Amino acid sequence: MRYEILIVDDQKGVRRLLEELFKRDNWIVHTASDGLEAIAKIETISPHIILMDMKMPNMNGLEASQKILANHPELTIIMMTAYGEMDVIKKALDAGVKKCITKPFDIMNLRQVVEQMVKAEKFQ
Numbered sequence: 001m002r003y004e005i006l007i008v009d010d011q012k013g014v015r016r017l018l019e020e021l022f023k024r025d026n027w028i029v030h031t032a033s034d035g036l037e038a039i040a041k042i043e044t045i046s047p048h049i050i051l052m053d054m055k056m057p058n059m060n061g062l063e064a065s066q067k068i069l070a071n072h073p074e075l076t077i078i079m080m081t082a083y084g085e086m087d088v089i090k091k092a093l094d095a096g097v098k099k100c101i102t103k104p105f106d107i108m109n110l111r112q113v114v115e116q117m118v119k120a121e122k123f124q
């Protein structure tokens, strides 16, 4: 089976980079450019992984993650935060976000984290 990922980031370049990376690994890729769009999308798709940027206009990644997990606690969210945002990271983990990755990230490291996460969740 093919895994599905939702990439949420306000920067088009980041979305495109991650989209290419995961498509190359045969993932089905969905994208959203802010928290509001992510929340709307999650009503129509059930991705195995959500890769969520923290800093975005309209609705940031923390608020979007909290809202998504309130309705879909089974979803696996990995959040991308800026270096040193310990307060945000704590709130995100408290809300049920599975892991936080510091931006700027090493793309191969990010890929490895996502692969490990998807294996650990043992999706059927």
Ligand SMILES: [Mg+2]
Binding pocket: 009, 010, 011, 053, 054, 055, 056
């Ligand atoms: Mg951003």
